[in-house]
Amino acid sequence: MAPRVLISDSLSPAAVAIFQERGVAVDVKPGLDKDELARIIGDYDGLAIRSATKVTAKLLEGASRLKVVGRAGIGVDNVDIPAATAKGVIVMNTPFGNSITTAEHAIALMFAVARQIPAADASTQAGQWEKNRFMGVEITGKTLGVIGCGNIGAIVAERALGLRMRVIAFDPFLSPERALDLGVEKVELDDLLARADFITLHTPMTAQTKNILSAEALAKTRKGVRIINCARGGLVDEVALRAALDSGHVAGAGFDVFTVEPAKENPLFGHPNVVCTPHLGASTTEAQENVALQVAEQMSDYLIRGAITNAINFPSITAEEAPKLKPFIALAEKLGSFAGQLTETDIKEVRITYEGGVAGLKIKALTAAAIAGLLRPALQDVNVVSAPIVAKERGIVVEETTRAAEGDFESLITLEVVTEQMTRSISGTVFHDGKPRMVAIKGIKVDAEFAPSMIYVTNEDKPGFIGRFASLLGNAGVNIATFALGRDAQGGSAIALVEVDGEVPADVLGQIPALPGVKQAKALRF
Ligand SMILES: NC(=O)C1=CN([C@@H]2O[C@H](COP(=O)(O)OP(=O)(O)OC[C@H]3O[C@@H](n4cnc5c(N)ncnc54)[C@H](O)[C@@H]3O)[C@@H](O)[C@H]2O)C=CC1
Numbered sequence: 001m002a003p004r005v006l007i008s009d010s011l012s013p014a015a016v017a018i019f020q021e022r023g024v025a026v027d028v029k030p031g032l033d034k035d036e037l038a039r040i041i042g043d044y045d046g047l048a049i050r051s052a053t054k055v056t057a058k059l060l061e062g063a064s065r066l067k068v069v070g071r072a073g074i075g076v077d078n079v080d081i082p083a084a085t086a087k088g089v090i091v092m093n094t095p096f097g098n099s100i101t102t103a104e105h106a107i108a109l110m111f112a113v114a115r116q117i118p119a120a121d122a123s124t125q126a127g128q129w130e131k132n133r134f135m136g137v138e139i140t141g142k143t144l145g146v147i148g149c150g151n152i153g154a155i156v157a158e159r160a161l162g163l164r165m166r167v168i169a170f171d172p173f174l175s176p177e178r179a180l181d182l183g184v185e186k187v188e189l190d191d192l193l194a195r196a197d198f199i200t201l202h203t204p205m206t207a208q209t210k211n212i213l214s215a216e217a218l219a220k221t222r223k224g225v226r227i228i229n230c231a232r233g234g235l236v237d238e239v240a241l242r243a244a245l246d247s248g249h250v251a252g253a254g255f256d257v258f259t260v261e262p263a264k265e266n267p268l269f270g271h272p273n274v275v276c277t278p279h280l281g282a283s284t285t286e287a288q289e290n291v292a293l294q295v296a297e298q299m300s301d302y303l304i305r306g307a308i309t310n311a312i313n314f315p316s317i318t319a320e321e322a323p324k325l326k327p328f329i330a331l332a333e334k335l336g337s338f339a340g341q342l343t344e345t346d347i348k349e350v351r352i353t354y355e356g357g358v359a360g361l362k363i364k365a366l367t368a369a370a371i372a373g374l375l376r377p378a379l380q381d382v383n384v385v386s387a388p389i390v391a392k393e394r395g396i397v398v399e400e401t402t403r404a405a406e407g408d409f410e411s412l413i414t415l416e417v418v419t420e421q422m423t424r425s426i427s428g429t430v431f432h433d434g435k436p437r438m439v440a441i442k443g444i445k446v447d448a449e450f451a452p453s454m455i456y457v458t459n460e461d462k463p464g465f466i467g468r469f470a471s472l473l474g475n476a477g478v479n480i481a482t483f484a485l486g487r488d489a490q491g492g493s494a495i496a497l498v499e500v501d502g503e504v505p506a507d508v509l510g511q512i513p514a515l516p517g518v519k520q521a522k523a524l525r526f
Pocket residue numbers: 073074075095098099102147148149150151152153170171172173174202203204205206208209230231232256257279280281282283
């Protein structure tokens with residue numbers, strides 16, 4: 001069945017065409033209320049949104065088929081990422097498609113505030129011709145303080161330099177080299193507050209940036225400063241800003257984003273030196289076409305081919321990598337599953353070694369698959385997206401090593417699982433037939449495929465075991481499909497991996513350890 005996507009916000013129609021071209025069924029239902037959306041979300045594999053749809057933990061509860069949320073835009077603060085991750089839903093955005101447009105909006109607001117253009121327009125069109133009321137300021141030669149100098153902040157900085165402004169930037173992650181390249185001066189926040197004639201915000205909304213322009217920070221700004229916010233409501237304390245505007249300390253503000261949106265009322269509304277737009281930063285035909293095309297391409301690539309681009313909660317996998325990675329993802333998950341089915345105590349550490357060709361693939365995705373397989377016998381709901389977080393929450397240390405091929409295999413994955421009692425290890429590879437195989441357990445060589453129903457036996461390498469074991473299964477009507485054996489030395493420790501048809505009855509499994517020399521017998525399912 002073709003994957004099905006719901007577009008729940010206003011997206012350019014270009015997205016629909018892309019989904020359909022790629023074989024994804026698509027329904028367009030912008031403006032649903034949260035109950036209506038909750039009622040139908042269970043029918044969809046993908047959800048394409050802008051900023052209006054709120055993807056909450058509650059909505060995700062009913063999203064039984066959902067695999068991907070695609071944000072046609074940058075900020076994903078309307079998506080509960082931890083809840084999506086816990087549910088195994090990939091969240092992707094389009095990090096560049098609307099940056100130029102949003103930067104241009106910030107510059108537009110800066111001019112609008114500097115020259116009070118909206119108020120002057122309203123007055124002129126009302127026939128008032130108030131030439132003396134509107135005295136602006138030049139921006140040439142003024143200092144622009146950019147808070148957050150990433151994609152959009154950097155474009156704003158470039159444009160502002162072109163307008164002959166001086167640009168200073170506060171961004172803890174801006175390297176001195178990048179600052180030099182851009183021609184901006186990297187400064188501390190207090191320095192920026194003290195020096196800037198205009199301040200423009202371009203950070204995401206995080207615990208660190210929330211209220212970054214608090215009452216206290218606003219008090220450190222220059223008298224006559226003008227503040228532009230095209231990033232997120234809540235970066236600036238709106239009540240404190242209104243007070244600073246009323247007192248005349250802040251000369252003007254241009255706001256596109258508000259703490260509560262849609263903003264039907266707001267402390268800033270009604271002040272003569274405030275210019276507001278209804279979150280229009282990304283609203284140009286060009287940007288909307290860019291983000292709609294990009295999100296539809298990314299979501300289709302994931303749903304049809306397993307390629308992951310611009311995911312917030314999973315490493316990227318290109319369309320070329322996806323088919324190469326797929327059999328190794330299956331291998332990693334099955335190796336994890338083998339160890340997980342045998343492990344009954346708390347896991348302390350997981351070490352995964354990637355040797356040869358597989359070491360050149362996206363090992364983060366492989367590790368996530370191995371951990372998902374490992375934890376699933378204990379936690380049914382864990383999946384490739386949520387596994388790394390679940391492991392972290394449980395204090396499991398995960399160590400990855402990559403190296404050149406050392407043994408007989410072009411590619412080899414070895415998983416070691418450390419518990420209080422023991423370290424368990426299993427190695428596997430993928431042969432040219434694309435099927436994952438176990439090639440060593442506890443360092444003992446074997447050659448076995450993963451089958452739906454298997455029995456794993458560890459025993460002493462003594463004559464007679466195979467006959468007695470086969471008779472026990474035969475007498476119980478359990479048919480052996482394949483039988484793989486391995487041992488570390490003649491008369492030493494041996495293992496058997498036996499594929500059987502159908503489930504192994506519990507009473508039959510219970511009789512195996514009573515056979516002479518048998519140490520352990522476990523039924524495994526893959
Ligand atoms: N008004 C609108 O319609 C739009 C708003 N946006 C908003 O703009 C924001 C920025 O977008 P991009 O530039 O593409 O993101 P980006 O990730 O490229 O840049 C964000 C920058 O903020 C910096 N930053 C993070 N924490 C900081 C802190 N505590 N102090 C100072 N700087 C900090 C980062 O180092 C980074 O350089 C988005 O998160 C989104 O919320 C984006 C597009 C449209």
